[in-house]
Structures are given as structure tokens and as C-alpha cells.
Amino acid sequence: MLFNSLSFLAFCLVFFPLYYSVHQRSVRARNVLLLIASYIFYGAWDWRFLSLIAFTSAWDYAAALALHRSRRPEIRKAILVTSVGLSLGILAVFKYFNFFIESFGALLSPLLPIAVDNWTLRIILPVGLSFYTFQSISYVVDVYRGDLEPTTSLLDYAVYVALFPQLVAGPIERATHLLPQVAERRRITATDIEAGVALVLMGLAKKILIADNASPIADHFFQHHAQLGGADALIGSLAFYVQIYADFSGYSDIARGLARLMGFDLMINFKLPYLASNPSEFWQRWHISLSQWLRDYLYIPLGGNRRGWGRTLLNLMVTMTLGGLWHGAAWNFVLWGVFHGALLCAYHVVTRAHAAPARPQHGVMRAVHVIALNGAVLFGWMLFRAESLPQIAQIVRGLTSATTAFTSAHGPTLALLLGATWLHDCLACRTRNMTFPLQWPAPWRAIAYATVVALMLLVGNDIGAQFIYFQF
Amino acid sequence: MRAGKAASAPPGAPIRKNTRCGPAVLQDVAPIRDWRQVTIVLTASALLLALLNLAAARFAQPSERWNRGEFIIDTKWRLASAGTPADLVFLGDSTCLVSLDPAHLPADAGLAVNLCTVGDVLPLADLYLLERHVRHAGAPRAIVVMHAYDIYSRQLSLENFMLLPFGPFEAARRAATLPGFLPHQQIAFGVRSVFEKLFPLYGRRAQLRAELGVAPRRQYRHVPISALGYMPTVKTSATEVEDDAVFHRRSAQQHPDYQLTSYGQYTIDRLGRLAEHEGFTVYLVPSPLYRGLREDPAFGLIYQQYLTQLKAVAAARPCVVPMLDQEWLFDASEMQNADHILPEHAPAFTARLAAAIAAAPTPCR
Numbered sequence: 001m002l003f004n005s006l007s008f009l010a011f012c013l014v015f016f017p018l019y020y021s022v023h024q025r026s027v028r029a030r031n032v033l034l035l036i037a038s039y040i041f042y043g044a045w046d047w048r049f050l051s052l053i054a055f056t057s058a059w060d061y062a063a064a065l066a067l068h069r070s071r072r073p074e075i076r077k078a079i080l081v082t083s084v085g086l087s088l089g090i091l092a093v094f095k096y097f098n099f100f101i102e103s104f105g106a107l108l109s110p111l112l113p114i115a116v117d118n119w120t121l122r123i124i125l126p127v128g129l130s131f132y133t134f135q136s137i138s139y140v141v142d143v144y145r146g147d148l149e150p151t152t153s154l155l156d157y158a159v160y161v162a163l164f165p166q167l168v169a170g171p172i173e174r175a176t177h178l179l180p181q182v183a184e185r186r187r188i189t190a191t192d193i194e195a196g197v198a199l200v201l202m203g204l205a206k207k208i209l210i211a212d213n214a215s216p217i218a219d220h221f222f223q224h225h226a227q228l229g230g231a232d233a234l235i236g237s238l239a240f241y242v243q244i245y246a247d248f249s250g251y252s253d254i255a256r257g258l259a260r261l262m263g264f265d266l267m268i269n270f271k272l273p274y275l276a277s278n279p280s281e282f283w284q285r286w287h288i289s290l291s292q293w294l295r296d297y298l299y300i301p302l303g304g305n306r307r308g309w310g311r312t313l314l315n316l317m318v319t320m321t322l323g324g325l326w327h328g329a330a331w332n333f334v335l336w337g338v339f340h341g342a343l344l345c346a347y348h349v350v351t352r353a354h355a356a357p358a359r360p361q362h363g364v365m366r367a368v369h370v371i372a373l374n375g376a377v378l379f380g381w382m383l384f385r386a387e388s389l390p391q392i393a394q395i396v397r398g399l400t401s402a403t404t405a406f407t408s409a410h411g412p413t414l415a416l417l418l419g420a421t422w423l424h425d426c427l428a429c430r431t432r433n434m435t436f437p438l439q440w441p442a443p444w445r446a447i448a449y450a451t452v453v454a455l456m457l458l459v460g461n462d463i464g465a466q467f468i469y470f471q472f
Numbered sequence: 473m474r475a476g477k478a479a480s481a482p483p484g485a486p487i488r489k490n491t492r493c494g495p496a497v498l499q500d501v502a503p504i505r506d507w508r509q510v511t512i513v514l515t516a517s518a519l520l521l522a523l524l525n526l527a528a529a530r531f532a533q534p535s536e537r538w539n540r541g542e543f544i545i546d547t548k549w550r551l552a553s554a555g556t557p558a559d560l561v562f563l564g565d566s567t568c569l570v571s572l573d574p575a576h577l578p579a580d581a582g583l584a585v586n587l588c589t590v591g592d593v594l595p596l597a598d599l600y601l602l603e604r605h606v607r608h609a610g611a612p613r614a615i616v617v618m619h620a621y622d623i624y625s626r627q628l629s630l631e632n633f634m635l636l637p638f639g640p641f642e643a644a645r646r647a648a649t650l651p652g653f654l655p656h657q658q659i660a661f662g663v664r665s666v667f668e669k670l671f672p673l674y675g676r677r678a679q680l681r682a683e684l685g686v687a688p689r690r691q692y693r694h695v696p697i698s699a700l701g702y703m704p705t706v707k708t709s710a711t712e713v714e715d716d717a718v719f720h721r722r723s724a725q726q727h728p729d730y731q732l733t734s735y736g737q738y739t740i741d742r743l744g745r746l747a748e749h750e751g752f753t754v755y756l757v758p759s760p761l762y763r764g765l766r767e768d769p770a771f772g773l774i775y776q777q778y779l780t781q782l783k784a785v786a787a788a789r790p791c792v793v794p795m796l797d798q799e800w801l802f803d804a805s806e807m808q809n810a811d812h813i814l815p816e817h818a819p820a821f822t823a824r825l826a827a828a829i830a831a832a833p834t835p836c837r
């Protein structure tokens with residue numbers, strides 16, 4: 001069930017009246033309703049995978065309780081390894097099995113007497129698996145570290161894992177932040193309602209008005225790149241640059257808005273990433289819940305920056321490469337991760353050489369840095385979007401060939417979409433507020449909400465287009 | 473006020489101090505508001521949206537230059553509501569629309585009205601239009617139902633169902649009675665119908681975009697529809713009949729098994745029941761057909777299956793008379809394409825058909 005579909009609208013028309021009728025009466029009744037609704041929402045894709053999410057929830061719930069009760073370090077470690085190993089094992093089987101088998105087979109094909117195709121499995125990737133698996137792992141690790149008391153309620157934990165606004169594409173919420181909200185009675189204020197509506201509308205506008213209109217341009221370029229060249233590559237890649245930002249941050253806004261309408265507070269997942277002036281800042285602004293997860297559960301356990309300069313760079317590369325692989329079982333995602341790891345390493349080396357400038361940049365210098373970083377990010381998105389390594393090489397080679405009519409046909413539309421994205425980011429930056437429309441006077445807000453809905457209905461490319469991050 | 477958790481450092485690299493809108497200072501800032509303030513804003517935006525929607529509904533009316541099929545259906549809908557008295561009502565698709573001219577009905581056959589539309593809405597439109605006509609003008613003496621053979625084997629799409637000018641809830645109610653759908657599909661069909669009809673900003677967005685100049689407009693040619701519903705066809709190419717025949721032959725070779733859909737069966741059954749209730753006869757008539765196509769062996773097999781299946785359905789209702797053995801064959805020079813005749817042959821065809829009906833049994837009156 002997609003947020004931008006009529007079926008989800010129908011789902012909300014049934015769910016929210018029910019939710020508001022029970023949420024003040026009893027936490028348990030509210031959570032039972034939330035769990036049923038979340039499972040219906042998830043089961044609408046494929047009900048068979050409900051067993052997977054239910055199993056993950058039950059297993060990690062039990063593991064956390066066992067960790068809390070156990071005093072012996074070796075037993076605690078065994079529980080942790082078993083729990084995390086099982087979660088990663090599920091992820092490995094459903095997401096990476098075929099990838100590793102095929103890659104292994106391609107590498108050893110001259111030596112193998114049989115085709116590896118025979119060993120691959122016909123496995124469908126359950127939507128949201130990467131997101132809820134990471135969420136569940138973080139809970140068990142936090143309990144192991146003693147940062148969190150495990151919940152004694154399986155219902156609360158199952159709601160934390162499956163809460164439908166953020167179930168399929170995040171934000172990857174920490175139990176320390178979300179679980180207490182699930183367990184407590186929460187008052188929903190008028191401010192929550194308007195903030196929720198504003199966030200949902202902002203997210204839908206990003207998705208339907210911007211991402212879905214940039215998508216055909218990007219798709220056309222990456223499908224026909226062999227016939228296109230020169231500035232076409234820039235137009236095609238820029239279209240994807242706009243699309244992925246509007247698509248994913250739009251999803252996060254909708255998720256946060258829906259949660260807010262239910263009285264929950266989800267973390268901000270995007271903070272104007274294209275205004276970043278260096279790679280480190282970019283990852284403080286882009287998919288924040290994932291970069292924080294990678295930092296806390298991968299980079300720091302690897303040693304972080306505490307084991308010398310060389311080890312820090314290695315840790316950065318490992319973290320970012322695995323972060324790339326998290327996005328999908330394909331070499332272009334690995335390459336994208338390696339590219340961003342290299343950017344972070346280069347930045348680390350440069351800042352170390354210049355004794356890390358602590359004062360903020362302003363004016364022209366910052367603008368130059370922002371543009372340079374965006375150039376690198378744009379190249380990264382080209383790696384990310386490409387379907388194969390030969391395609392990447394072909395696109396790069398095509399940069400020297402002649403520009404075609406593609407650029408003049410799509411340039412104006414793309415300029416409009418880039419302008420809208422830039423305007424949103426500038427307004428948010430100026431007000432330092434990710435929900436800046438809420439600060440406008442009442443008449444302007446009313447006009448803005450109505451206009452956004454009318455524009456979505458009127459010029460939306462197609463209600464129901466898939467969000468990019470659903471595939472991860 | 474609620475605020476999202478501040479971002480902390482990502483893997484590696486020292487953190488810069490915050491710039492004007494650095495990640496640490498960017499938050500959700502929602503000024504505290506009471507229920508009255510929020511209700512006013514949300515109600516005002518809902519009212520504004522309703523106004524925009526009303527404007528869209530007035531602006532994006534069915535138009536010949538946007539969608540001729542929808543325009544024809546809408547014209548016939550109004551004709552059916554006009555209370556035009558008729559002894560004979562012609563129902564069917566465009567083959568009937570362009571070949572039966574009520575103005576040329578022999579005087580002894582009485583008055584007639586042509587409520588034929590287009591094939592997109594399948595035979596279902598016949599039922600809806602006749603119900604409307606009976607409500608406003610009373611029951612006719614007889615009705616003629618004429619469709620091209622392939623209309624009875626086509627599936628219904630939501631886009632085509634939306635061409636019928638029902639109100640939002642009437643569309644949903646009709647969708648709920650459509651045959652050939654599972655209950656959840658009927659619900660989805662109904663919900664979408666209500667949404668598209670209630671929100672012309674969405675349901676008619678393609679037309680609105682074109683009218684506002686943000687999408688290309690369609691080319692069109694004006695063809696008048698007479699007061700009694702006849703619309704002449706226009707020949708656009710000398711080879712159109714043969715080209716169309718080639719298409720039908722190829723289709724017959726590729727899909728040699730003909731299957732009457734549930735919509736066709738449902739419509740004939742409902743028309744038959746209405747005829748029994750109101751006391752009139754339903755004549756099922758095949759459309760005009762290009763002689764060269766009818767003589768093709770592969771096409772002949774398909775056509776025979778169509779005739780047999782339609783007769784079987786007709787046999788279940790006593791007021792339905794299948795006049796399917798009398799075929800109406802024409803030469804290429806008399807036709808616009810393989811099943812549409814040219815306007816100059818419509819008067820004679822109308823008179824011949826009226827004579828055939830006069831000679832046919834009249835089980836219900």
C-alpha cells in the first residue's frame with residue numbers, strides 16, 4: 001500500500017476515526033489497533049511476509065529479555081550474536097543470497113563445471129526488510145550495552161517494529177526514542193494535527209509534484225543513454241538527483257506527518273542535504289537515521305577514529321561500503337558506497353592537513369564548497385542509478401559526444417523542478433525550520449494547503465508511483 | 473512545540489560548527505495553536521479546495537474536441553433525459569450510431585430515437601440509457617440493439633466506465649452491480665469512481681491540463697449529431713475498409729475462440745427483464761459488415777461463434793428476439809470501414825431494417 005494511492009486514502013479514512021476513538025481510552029487498545037493496522041498495511045503487499053516481521057519481533061523481544069536477565073558475559077554475548085546473526089541471516093538470504101552467488105559464480109566461472117544459475121533462489125525481497133531489521137538489531141544491541149531497559153510487552157515491541165508510517169522506508173527509529181512513546185498514553189494536540197497535516201502535504205507534494213515529474217526524465221536518460229551524450233548526461237543525472245531527494249525526503253515527511261497525527265514523534269531524516277558544504281556534513285543531513293545507525297552500530301564498534309589515522313580511514317571505507325550494499329544487492333550500490341567512503345576519507349585527510357577549520361564558512365567560499373560537493377553527490381547518484389558497471393562507463397564516455405534534443409526537451413521542466421527544490425530548501429534554511437509553512441499567517445496556510453492538494457490532483461504525474469526506497 | 477532529535481556526527485571526519493542552517497539548528501518548529509485556530513485553517517483550505525474543484529467541474533465539461541466518445545455519450549444521455557417520445561429506440565455502438573437515422577424511418581414505423589453511443593462503454597451503456605429514456609419518455613414499442621461482433625467480447629476498463637455521466641455515488645452503486653468482478657474489485661472500482669467523479673481536478677486532470685495549455689491539445693473534426701441522435705461518419709482514407717478488414721482477419725487468426733463477456737450477457741438479460749416489465753420487444757441485430765471480410769474463412773469461424781453465443785443468451789429471455797440470421801453485408805464502396813456504412817446509405821439501411829422488424833415476431837407489447 002503506497003502513501004500516494006487511493007487504497008491508502010481509504011485505509012486512512014477507516015483507521016484514523018478508529019484510532020482517535022480508542023487512543024485516549026487505553027494504551028493497550030490503541031496499540032492493538034496500531035498493530036492490526038500496521039500488519040494490514042504491510043500485508044497488502046504480500047501477506048506471506050507478515051510471518052517474517054512477526055518472527056523477527058518475537059525473537060528479538062525474547063532475546064532482549066534474556067539479555068537483561070542474564071548476568072554472565074559469555075551467555076550475554078552468545079545471545080547477542082545469535083539474535084543479530086539471525087536478523088542479518090534473514091537479510092542475507094532474502095536480499096543478498098542471489099547477489100553473492102552470482103558474483104561468486106562470475107568470478108569463478110572459468111573453474112566451475114556448472115552454471116551458478118542453478119544455485120540461485122527465486123526469492124522476492126520483502127519491502128522494508130532492511131529498515132525493520134536494522135531497527136530490531138539496534139534494540140537488541142542497546143539492551144546488550146545497557147543503554148535501554150527491555151520492554152516486557154511483546155505488543156509494544158511489535159508496534160515499535162511494525163509502526164506503519166515508518167515500516168517500509170524509515171526513518172530507522174531507535175527504541176530509546178520510539179518505544180517509550182509506544183508504551184505511554186500520549187495526548188494529541190491541535191498543534192500535532194496541523195503539523196501532521198502540513199508534513200503529509202509537504203511530503204506528498206515532494207513526491208507527486210517533484211519526484212514523479214523528474215522520474216520520466218531520469219528513466220528516459222538511463223534507458224537511452226547510448227543514444228544521448230554531452231549535456232544530456234547532466235540533465236539525466238540532475239533529474240535523478242532531484243528525484244531521489246524529493247522521493248525519499250517526501251516519504252520521510254509523510255511518515256513523520258502520519259506519526260504526528262497519531263501523537264508520535266519520529267526523527268527528522270533529511271536536513272537540506274544539498275546545502276551541505278562537505279561530505280561529512282552531507283551525511284549529517286542525508287538519511288540521518290541510517291548514517292547514525294551505521295555510526296553507532298558499525299563504525300564505532302570497528303574502532304571509529306580511536307585507533308589511529310589509517311584505521312579511521314579503513315573504518316570509514318568499510319562503513320560506507322556496507323552502507324552502499326545496504327541499499328541493494330548490486331555492484332553499483334557498492335561502488336556508490338565506496339565513492340562516498342573515498343569522499344569522506346579525502347575530506348578527513350584534507351581537514352587533518354589543515355588542522356580542521358572550526359569556524360563556519362560564509363559567503364562565496366561556502367557557496368563554492370556547496371557547489372563542489374553537489375557535483376560529487378551528482379556523480380554519486382549517477383553511480384547509484386546506473387544498472388550496471390558497463391553502463392556507468394558508457395555514460396562517462398558519452399560525456400564527450402554531442403548533446404541531443406533531449407536536453408532542450410527536458411531542460412525547462414528540470415529547471416522548474418530544481419527551482420522548486422531549491423526554493424523549499426532556501427525557505428527551510430532561512431527559517432531554520434523543517435516545517436516552515438506552519439509559521440505562516442493562517443490565511444496563507446489555508447491557501448497553501450488547498451493549492452498543494454489542487455496541484456497534486458491536477459498536475460501530479462500519476463498517483464500511485466512507487467517510492468524509490470521501497471526496493472531497499 | 474516538538475522538536476526532532478538533533479543529528480550527531482556521521483562516521484568519521486570532525487564536525488564543523490553550525491552554519492546558518494546547519495544540521496544541528498534545523499528543527500521542526502510548530503507554533504502552539506488551539507483547536508479553534510487549526511479548525512479554521514483546515515476548514516478554510518477544504519472550502520477553497522472545494523471551490524477550485526467546482527471551477528474545474530464547470531471548466532472541464534465533456535467536449536467534442538477533447539474526447540469525442542465521451543461527448544457522444546453525454547449528448548445521448550441528455551437526449552435520453554429529454555423525454556423525446558419514441559416507438560422505436562436504437563441502442564448500440566458507433567456502427568449503429570452512423571447507420572440508423574430516425575429521420576428516415578418509414579412513416580408506418582412510428583417515431584424513433586437513436587441512443588447509440590460508442591463501443592468503449594460496451595453494451596452496458598444501452599441498459600443505462602434505456603432505463604433513463606423509459607423514466608423520462610415512457611417505454612417504447614420496441615428497441616433495436618446493434619453492436620459490432622467484437623464489442624460483446626471486450627473487457628470493461630475503469631477509464632471507459634468513467635465516460636458514463638453518472639454522479640459520484642450513482643457510479644459507485646452501478647459499479648457494485650457490475651458482473652465479472654470480485655467483491656473487493658467492485659469496492660475498488662466504486663471507491664475510484666466516487667473519487668474521480670467527486671474530484672474533477674483529478675478525474676478530468678488530463679483535459680484540464682490540455683485546456684490550460686500545459687499539455688498538448690488534441691486535434692478534432694466537428695461532426696454534427698442530429699436532434700434524433702444520428703451522427704454521419706466521414707471517410708478519411710480510400711483504403712480504410714480494406715485496412716480495417718485486414719486487422720479483423722488477423723485478429724480472428726490470432727484469437728480463434730470467441731467468448732461473449734459477462735457484460736454482454738448481463739446487459740441482454742437486464743434489457744430482457746426490463747422489456748418483460750415494461751412490455752416491449754428487444755431485437756438483437758448484427759451490425760453492417762463488409763462483404764469481403766464476412767467471406768474470409770478465419771473470420772467466418774469467429775463470427776459464427778459470436779452468432780451462436782448471442783442466440784443462446786437471447787433464448788433465455790422471452791421478450792428478446794435474435795434477428796441474427798439476417799446479415800447486413802455491404803461492398804467496400806458503401807462503407808467507411810469494415811463495419812461502419814457511409815451516410816448516403818444510412819436512409820436505405822434504416823428503412824430495410826424497419827421493414828425487417830415489422831415482419832419479425834413481437835412477443836412482448
